Amino acid sequence: MYEKVVKQYETNGFAVIEKFFSAEEVNLMKKEIDVLIKKMPEESQRTVFSTVDSESQQNKDRYFLESGDKISYFYEQGALGPNGELLVEPHLSLNKIGHALHELDPVFKKMTFSEQVKEVAFQLGYEEPAVVQSMCIFKNPGIGSEVTAHQDATYLYTEPVKVTGFWVALDDATVENGCLWFAAGSHKSGVHRRYVRNPDQGSDQLLIYKSGPPIYQRSNFKPVPVEKEGTNNFDSFINKDKLILLCIRKSCKTI
Template identity: 70%
Template sequence: MFDDLRRKFETDGYVVIEGFFAQNEVEEMRKQAEKLIEHMPDESNRTIFSTTDSEGQQNKDKYFLDSGDKVSYFFEAEALGPNGELLVDKHLALNKIGHALHELDPVFRKYTLDERVKEAVFQLGFEEPIVPQSMYIFKNPGVGSEVTAHQDASYLYTEPLKLAGFWIAVDDATIENGCLWFARGSHKSGVHRRYIKNPDPDSEQRLVYTSPPPFYAKNNFVAVPVPKGSCVLIHGQVVHFSEANRSQKPRHAYTFHVVEQKNTQYSKDNWLQPGQRPFLNLYKN
């Protein structure tokens, strides 16, 4: 399973491991997400999540900024009315749940701390890995929104940079339902921009990008469809995106990020900061 893992990761910026989790294991993740849906907030606390609007609500919304050590719910723009009322069935309304599932939810914590995860992290050369965030991403049929081209390091920056994402396919991810696309080798071009806490205390925007979005030509990207149960390992600097899901099939995924703690500095400008507890240490749990 782990043959040539680090070489492929460092060459291409991503690695696909099919069969990383068994079918019944990803189904347990799906069922746990369904249980979480039963505890969704009422209309007054519903927050839209979007990657296509840099002036969007999450930039101004304290709910987003304070979600790092909680289980928080983010809705699709097309799923809510002007007063937060649901326009679609609640099981189709969510963009994602984040950002502390790996700590606070027993099912997602179990799979984050799985020995297969630890072995993959070890093979990538991490010595003191910590997990700052996790998300269950829905990308539901018909309403699952686009995720624009980006680098994960824009959001979870360290010096020197050592960041890897684990993206677990809960469904078959296809071109039709919004699989990942990668610009192979783009992780060798540095961090293109940062997403940071706004240094201007008088601004309404709590979080800002340090520069406008770069232009990425689509012909530089390759689609990476994967079967259910696969793990896609994502280098922190590789540029990737996913298109909207306009198909009739879901494309759920569980994802979390690992950063190196040894001899690195986690940026104090990052939107996500440790709460009352330090970030989860992968090897010590």
């Protein structure tokens, strides 16, 4: 059933599967996102994102590092005032909600461990797949900062290296509203950059890049639109510009 998908994935580093989830399942996920938005932390718990001093940066890094087993809220740049107050509507303020939706939210847990997800993971060579993180990414217009070209393996590195992302379109992802752009075949070039814990315990930064940003040819990137209900599965090595579910082998060690 997925022979074509596997071939595209191996050749290009990504593959689109149309109508991966039903309209009913997608609507259920969107309604659950509305529920999660209503559970947004109060102002006093949002101040970590509203200041720019070195202590605040450490707190942001720590908040990110500790989000793996929680449902955490991440805000767009410019969405919060100095005291954590919202400057825009709640649904426009969020960059993402993550990273343990697959464990703690019943709706997203059901979708994550659905038979179609299991089957695709199996077809892509996973014998004991494990979900390392899950998130809802909002991509709201007119707010936030640019997401530059990158590899997911920069931020989520495992040994041995094998990570696959399942990017599910809850709305049509078009060129106009922020679909992913890929450099086909670039997953065969290895990991170009690592984002790691800072070994300097006296530094203001808890997380650092081990090298400078790689230079990518913009002409190599092509848009990959996905219609609502579809999914875009991609290798963590592939160069992508612009992301919900990330799957690794259970035997992998995350670094």
